[in-house]
Amino acid sequence: MASENWGSKLGVILAVAGSAVGLGNFLRFPGQAVANGGGAFMIPYFISFLLLGIPICWLEWALGRYGGRQGHNSPPGIFYTLSRHPSAKYLGVFAILIPMVIYMYYVYIESWCLGYAFHFLKGTLSLGKDPAAYGVFFEQYVGMGANGSLFSGTGMGTLFFLAIAFFLNFVLVYRGITKGIEAFCKIAMPLLLFCAVIILVRVLTLGTPDPLLPNQNVFNGLGFMWNPDFSRLTEGKVWMAAAGQIFFSLSVGFGLILTYSSYVKKDDDVVLSGLTASSTNEFSEVILGGLITIPAAYIFLGAAPIEKIAGSTLGLGFYTIPVVFNYMHFGQFFGFLWFFLLFLAALTSSISMLQPAIAFIEQAFGVGRKASVAGLGVVTAFGTLAVIYLSKNLAALDTMDFWVGTAFIYLSATVMVIFFSWVFGIEKGLVEANRGASFPIPRWVGFVMKYVTPLYLIAIFCLWVYNSAGAYVQAALENPDVLVTLIGLGLLFLFILIMIKLAGKRWAKTDARGPEGAL
Amino acid sequence: MTFAGTIMLVVSVGLVLTLTMFCFYKIFTEKPHTHHAPIDIETKDTEE
Numbered sequence A: 001m002a003s004e005n006w007g008s009k010l011g012v013i014l015a016v017a018g019s020a021v022g023l024g025n026f027l028r029f030p031g032q033a034v035a036n037g038g039g040a041f042m043i044p045y046f047i048s049f050l051l052l053g054i055p056i057c058w059l060e061w062a063l064g065r066y067g068g069r070q071g072h073n074s075p076p077g078i079f080y081t082l083s084r085h086p087s088a089k090y091l092g093v094f095a096i097l098i099p100m101v102i103y104m105y106y107v108y109i110e111s112w113c114l115g116y117a118f119h120f121l122k123g124t125l126s127l128g129k130d131p132a133a134y135g136v137f138f139e140q141y142v143g144m145g146a147n148g149s150l151f152s153g154t155g156m157g158t159l160f161f162l163a164i165a166f167f168l169n170f171v172l173v174y175r176g177i178t179k180g181i182e183a184f185c186k187i188a189m190p191l192l193l194f195c196a197v198i199i200l201v202r203v204l205t206l207g208t209p210d211p212l213l214p215n216q217n218v219f220n221g222l223g224f225m226w227n228p229d230f231s232r233l234t235e236g237k238v239w240m241a242a243a244g245q246i247f248f249s250l251s252v253g254f255g256l257i258l259t260y261s262s263y264v265k266k267d268d269d270v271v272l273s274g275l276t277a278s279s280t281n282e283f284s285e286v287i288l289g290g291l292i293t294i295p296a297a298y299i300f301l302g303a304a305p306i307e308k309i310a311g312s313t314l315g316l317g318f319y320t321i322p323v324v325f326n327y328m329h330f331g332q333f334f335g336f337l338w339f340f341l342l343f344l345a346a347l348t349s350s351i352s353m354l355q356p357a358i359a360f361i362e363q364a365f366g367v368g369r370k371a372s373v374a375g376l377g378v379v380t381a382f383g384t385l386a387v388i389y390l391s392k393n394l395a396a397l398d399t400m401d402f403w404v405g406t407a408f409i410y411l412s413a414t415v416m417v418i419f420f421s422w423v424f425g426i427e428k429g430l431v432e433a434n435r436g437a438s439f440p441i442p443r444w445v446g447f448v449m450k451y452v453t454p455l456y457l458i459a460i461f462c463l464w465v466y467n468s469a470g471a472y473v474q475a476a477l478e479n480p481d482v483l484v485t486l487i488g489l490g491l492l493f494l495f496i497l498i499m500i501k502l503a504g505k506r507w508a509k510t511d512a513r514g515p516e517g518a519l
Numbered sequence B: 001m002t003f004a005g006t007i008m009l010v011v012s013v014g015l016v017l018t019l020t021m022f023c024f025y026k027i028f029t030e031k032p033h034t035h036h037a038p039i040d041i042e043t044k045d046t047e048e
Helices: A002-020 A023-035 A038-069 A075-083 A086-122 A131-142 A153-174 A178-204 A218-226 A230-234 A236-250 A256-261 A270-301 A303-311 A316-325 A331-365 A369-389 A392-434 A443-478 A480-513 B003-029
Strands: none
Touching (some): A023 A316, A038 A218, A038 A270, A075 A392, A075 A480, A086 A131, A086 A331, A443 A480
């Protein structure tokens, strides 16, 4: 009995690891840190973790569980039921749009992992010790040279792995066998973390691989990551990127936790569940992601080229990690294992990104899971096609990642925290969050949620608008690919608003019929 | 790596490790079946 108990608890931790570990840790975080001041980035990053990540994680678990008890599992429905004001349902638009759009480009990066695993297995990624060769491989693989280049003969391999990844996600969701994935990930995730530790040890023992470049050594590589440059802290975009990274990798602030927590029992411990997921994520991100990719990038590429790599924060790991494997014994095998396990980690994350929209379609229109999944499949397929067609310098991917994966998450998180603290009520909210908790949320966190977190979010946003927003708008106007992507996102936003309006009519009728008609 | 960088590294890694160990300790010492991660939550809409 004792061992069964221990086994179930270990299972919880492995499931948490499976949910927490994703591409945000190993690929997005290092790129964001490099693009935003290296060590300086860690200051706003940790402040964001403490003032935004953990409080918003807790409030999202609490709001979701409360909404679930009222019969709603989709973000618009949860906002509607929490306030009973007809307009409140529109606040859920971000929580439908964001995970859906992130899925559109996330699944593409997920497919790169699968493709890289295949190429390592086949030996076509054993390109020697020249880092430039891996850059050329990556740029050709993702079609960075010109829009539409993936649809020529050379891009067929990329499209093939994308099709597999995209199809696999929807088959797993369609058949409702995420429990099977969970069981699989309980084995795969510890293996991924073990593999990451091996790579970490190899990176930290690389010394000075090229004697002609004595400055490009491990010590300076760690310094590039961790030395704080306080002058960067005056830039709003650095603070906004740090907050965005916390939201992205903890998967908080954009409806994912809100949706899943609506299915848990009323006395389940959401406080420790949320904190464990957050801390496990930080372990993967800061200790493994932060100590592997950036030092390796610095050692092989030097400081100057890193910030310019591809102009894409998500591509960095594909430039640098393959080089590390070629400095390792059994590098081909470890290269395959690493990218395949990363693919699995990404798969668990991308599947969960589909659930908010699926729950919304089901409850908005009274359709079953299969119809809901099919409809969502069509919408996301169009989005992913746009991402792969507008491949020149990864324009569509980076535009979506900034405007939706950072700015919109930011807005969504601001809406949630204000809603929780000022509409739902901080006292009621804390009572709800603490129900069934093994330890209560400290009282001072309530003060942080009510005053500090909203003010912090608003202050950073104002700082960003003051010194960076103009440049982003100008870039959008000058680059037609970016503009087209933004117009597409705008249309999708309007489409979801219309769907929410239609859903509201159905919910109003259901409410009029009484509790037995509740969804 | 500068002294400030070393401090940043040690404090960051220490903070994250402490928090993770605390959470794992609590999971192992608290009552079972009440903690969740998104991938182990049944969404209850898979049967039609």
